[in-house]
Amino acid sequence: MDFDNPCTTKYIDSIADLLGEWGVDFIKFDSVTPGSGVSDLSMDAREEVAAWSQALERNDIWFELSWAVDIEYADYWKQHADGWRIDWDVECYCGDEALTTWENVARLFPRLADWWRHAGPAGWNDLDSLNVGNGRMDGLTKDERRTAATLWATAAAPFYLGNDLTDLDEYGLELVTNEEVIAVNQAGVPARPVSTATKHQVWYALNPDGTYTVALYNLGRADADITVNWSDIGLDGSAKVRDLWAGKNLGSADGGFTAESVPIHGVRLLKVTPEKQSVITVNDDALRVAYDGEWVRNSGYEVAATSQPFTVAVTDTPGGGTPAPPATGLQVTLNDDDPRIAYSGSWGDSNNRGLGDHADDVHYAEANGAAFEYTFQGTGIQYVTEKHESQGDVEIYLDGQLVDTVSTYLAPADGRISQQVVYDVSDLPSGSHTLRVVKKSGSFMLLDKLVVTLDSLLSSTSGAFNKAAPADIAVDVLRDPSQFTSISVAGETLVRDTDYTVSGSTVTLSSGYLATLAVGDATLEFGFVGDHLGDVHAVTADGDSVSLTFRGTAVSWIAPKGPDQGTVDVFIDGKKVETVDTNHGSRVSNEVLFSISGLKDKEHTIEIVKASGDVLRTDVFQYTVKKAG
Structure with missing residues (x-):
C-alpha cells in the first residue's frame, strides 16, 4: 500500500472503526512479512502493521500477526501487535483423518527456544490452535495431547482450541479446564529451556511469587527418567514439589528432582517452591527484572563462556x-552435532552418509524458515556445507543483521560437492558474535560444520x-x-x-x-568463565536503572566490571545504601558488586542506578528466602 497517499491511512482507519462498531474484538493479520516464508525484505508489511495497529488499538481490538513472523524483527512486532505466530500452521491438513500430527507439535520446541524471551506483557507468542480436545480427531496420543497442552501453558501462549467445542471428550475437557495448569498459562511467564541438545528437555519459568514452573518433556522414542537439577534453574537449596496435572504434592527435594518413567512424548508438569534459606538467582532477561531507560540486551557488551x-x-x-x-x-571446528549450535524449526541428522562430510554426518532441514544459530567469542567464522541440486539459497545473519544471501545449489551435471565454505567472515571486532543461517529456498538446507577463529x-x-x-x-x-x-x-x-x-x-x-x-x-x-547464561543488559545514560522486587532476607547484585564502566548507586527500598565502583582494568564477569543481609522477611526492592562511566552492565540478582513460599 502507498503510505505516501494520506487516503491509505484513512482507508485503514475506516475499516478498523467499522469493525469496532460491529463489536469485533480480535483481528488476525495474515502472511505478515518479513516472515511467512519471505524475509529478504522484497515484501515488507511493517508499514501496514503499524497503521493497522494504531487503528485497531483505538477500537480496543486485539491485533494478532500471522503466520510465521521473522524473529529478527521481534522488537517491531512487540511494539505494534498483541500477539504473533512464531511458526507455520500446526494443522496437518489431513482431511477428515486428523487435525495435527506430533511432528507439527514437536517442531515448536526449538522455535520457542528462540522466541521465549520475546513474550511478556508487551505481547505473546502464538503457537496456533491447540488441538487436544477430542482424541478421535486430534491426531495425537493421550500423552502427546497433554504435552501439547503443557507446552502452550508454559509458553504463555493463547489457548485457541481447534476442536469443535460442542464435541470435546472427557480427557480433552480435563486438559483445558485444569485450574492449576490454566494458572501457569495466565501467570504470563514464558518458560525457557535448560538445553535443547537432548530429547529429555527441562523447561522452567521463575514466577512473580518466587516459585518455579518446571516441565519435563520426553521427546524421545522410549520411556525415560528425566531429572531437573535445581542449580540449572537458578535455585540453590531444597524445594517442595507438586505435580500439577495429577494435583499431588510430591514432598521436598534437595538439589533436584527426578520424574520416573516419563512416557514417550509425555510430560511431567511441576510447581517447585523454594524452602527456607534457599538462594534464588534471577537472570538479567527474567520478566521479574525491571529496567528504566534505554537498555539493550547483549549488543556486544556480553562475554560468553x-x-x-x-x-x-x-x-x-x-x-x-x-x-x-x-x-x-x-581456529576451532564444531561438528554439526555440537550441542552449542541452536537449531530452530524441524531438523534431522544423517549419519554414515559416505559422501565426504566432516565426521561423516550432517544436520538437514526441509522447511523454509528453519535456522541454526551459534554465538562465539572470536574474530571470524565459516559456514561449511555441501552443494547439490536439491539445495537452494540461505540467508546469513551476523549479530542480528542480514548480511548476505548465499546459494548452496549445484547444477545436476556437477553432482555433489561436500565440505564447501559457502560463507566466510574474518577480521570481526574481537568479542562476542552470533551467526544465524536461515533456509530460504530449495528442497534441503544442510550444516556440516562451523570453523571459528577464536580470540x-x-x-x-x-x-x-x-x-x-x-x-x-x-x-x-x-x-x-x-x-x-x-x-x-x-x-x-x-x-x-x-x-x-x-x-x-x-x-x-x-x-x-x-x-x-x-x-x-x-x-x-x-x-x-563468561557472563551468567552468556548474556547481560547494558545502558549508557546516567540515571538509568535496573531493579528487582523480592521477598527475602538477603540480596546480592552480580555483574561484570570493565575499563569502560564507572560508579553506580545502590538503593534498598528507595533509600541509597552504597555507591559501588564497577571500573576495572580489564573486563571480568560474575563479580559480586553488592551484597546485603539481615533484611526483614518482607517484600523489598533493590535498585541499581548508573552514576558514571561509559556503560553499565547488569547480569544477575540473587536473594535468600527465609521460609517456604
Missing part, C-alpha cells in the same frame, strides 16, 4: 630432546613434551587470570594444583600429568 584448545605434541624419544610444538592456529586467550596455542626428558610446560592466559576456570581433555577435568598450577597469569602443566598422555598430539581445552 568459552574455551581455547592447547595442543601438546607428546613423544618418547630417548636422547632426542623436546620436540618442536605443533603448528596450530586459533587469542593464551600466549601460545601449542607445546611439546618428551617422556624421555620430562619437563613442565608453561603458558600465559591473556584474559584476566580470574576468568580462567579449568583445563580438560576429552571431557575429563584436570585437577588443579596436581595436574597443573596457576601463579598470576601463568598456568604450568606438570610433567607428571603430561607423562600420562599417549604419544601423539593431545588437545587440552582451557576454559574461561
